[in-house]
Structure formats: C-alpha cells, structure tokens
Amino acid sequence: FGLTKKVCYENEEFNLLQAALNIEDGLDNLRYNKVIVATDADVDGMHIRLLLITFFLQFYPELIKKGHVYVLQTPLFRVRNKRSKIKNKQVVKDADARLGAKEKKNDFITRYCYTEEERLNAIRDLGPEPEITRFKGLGEISPDEFVHFIGPDMRLEQVTLHKNDQVQKLLEYYMGKNTMERQNFIIDNLVIEEDLPQDEEMAEDRKQA
Template sequence: EFNLLQAALNIEESMEDLRYNNIVIATDADVDGMHIRLLLITFFLQFFPEMIKEGHLYILQTPLFRVRNKKETIYCYSEQEKRDAIEKLKPKPEITRFKGLGEISPDEFKNFIGETIRLDPVMLDKSTSIEKLLEFYMGKNTPDRQTFIINNLKVELDVVEAN
C-alpha cells in the first residue's frame, strides 16, 4: 500500500514532483483512526520528512455528531458543540453520532470539506531530530511515553443530559 501511496503522490524518487500541494489524512475519529494517522505520519516522517517540514501534511477533523431539525443541520466536532447545536435547534433536534467516515454519505461529506473545513497541520520544527522523535513515539521507551501520554491526555467525557 505504501508503494501505491508513493505512486499516487508522485514521490517515488523525490519530493520535487509532488503531485499535490496539500496531503490530507482522513480517518475515523476513534482509536483505530488515530492509530492509522500515527502510522501514516510515521511513514512520512521516516521516508519523506520534508513533506512535513514544508507544511504539506494535514489531518482532517471529522464531525462526531450531526444535529438537525427540519430547517438546519449542524456538524459538531465536540460535546460542547453538540450541546450548543441542541440549544440552537430546540425544541427536539435529531442527533446522530457518527461512528466512522463510512457512515457519512458522499453528499453529506461535501458539507464539511468546503469553506468550513477543519484541517490541522502536521508541524515539525526544521531543527527537530526525526530519529529521536520516532524513537520516543514508536520506540521501546514505554515508561517515558506513558508519562507523556498521562500528562498530555485530554479526555472529553460524554455528558448525560437529564430530560
């Protein structure tokens, strides 16, 4: 698959003939999707670090919820956005929890990749040691990595709403 990816991007030999200026990784907003993102970022870091250093790689943020009534649809990327949308579309909006990109139709997908697209750039300082970075995140230093994750983990708790 990585060979096919290189061919699609036209980077088999070098970055000079990169076919697209922006490469967007679009995965499900779950643990499996995060793992796929990590594998792809690791691939680019290891074999094409200049793609990241030159600002060509992005992560597409995909909505977790769709809140709608008969007049309006709002795509929500967090619990807070969902609560705000529910408040705005009162009295009884329909709420859908997306479990993955496969649940979103192509017509609906167009709604959140237009002007309001949410892209997070994958950034890397030009002086960063890629070898050290890969060793830290992908190596065998489990205790150090675990400490980092615990100290930097952001958890968004589902809010149980009483009706």
C-alpha cells in the same frame, strides 16, 4: 518505525501511496500540493493517522517540513431538527441565508459539530428535542453529507515541525521500544472527556434559559 523502506513497501497501501504521490525520488515531481489524511474521528483513526505521519517522517520528512501534509477534521456529531419545531426562528433565518444559489430549503436544519461545546450550542439553538447522531466513522457519513466537509469550508490542520524538533528523537520516543517511559508519559498527561447524558444537557439548557 525502524523498518526499512523495502519492508514497508511490502504493504500495498504504503507502496501505492508513495507511487500516487510520486515522491520516491524527491519532491520535485510531487503530484499534489496538499496531502490530506482523512481517518475516522476515533482512537483507531488516530492510530492510522499516526502511522501515516510516521511513514512520512521516516522516509519523506521534507513532505512535512515543507508544509504539504494536512489532517482533515470531520465532525463528531450531527444535530438536526425540523424547521417547524425550532423555537428560535432567527436560527432558521440564518441557516437559510447560508444556502447556496442552487440549494433548496430542507425540512431539517442541520448543524455538524466538531466538539462537545459545538454540540451543546447546537442542541440549544435547534431545540426542543433535536435529533443527535454520533458519527463513529467516515463510513457512516453519506456522500451527500461528506461533500460539506471537503468543500470551501473544510477544516484542515497542518502537520508541522518546530525548528528545534529532532525527527529521529521524536520518532524514537513516540514510536520506539521505550514502552514503559512512553506509558508513564501517557498516564501523566491523559485527558478524559465524558459525554453528558442528553437529559442533563437539556436540563442545564432550561436552567440557562
């Protein structure tokens, strides 16, 4: 934020990005209707996401104002179990019913979870003792798995601006040099999520059962 376009274009990624989108002279020649930002689902990924959105807002705000920019939501967890071990056979039937015409039944029934609540539900449905993987980044997701997250059921969150949002003031507040003011805002609005140990989750599930 606050740098000139010339300085930003010294960064190869930003320079290639604007060239790939073909937006230097406006949106009339925009090559893609949807510009989808895909980053790791962690703090570093959110930081990169914020830098990209800041780049668009500072130099190409119409790209966001006209609804072209989206963020791809990727799963935080994979929960799976062998179909032969799953006690709830209706879960297996439902999973098989969702298979495409050319998809074959797998030895495993898998759920991809985007929230902690989805993870707990998957553990309950796919029990007992399912295998749980926490995705730390996009690089941990195989191409065979990633295709599920960019298909017809992909989860996209549109980057939007409210009518009353003043772009310059937003950027100055969140990306400017008002470090202490922003720090106090973060402290006052911080939300901490704690991962429950798996043993506690399973014990809680047994109580509910």
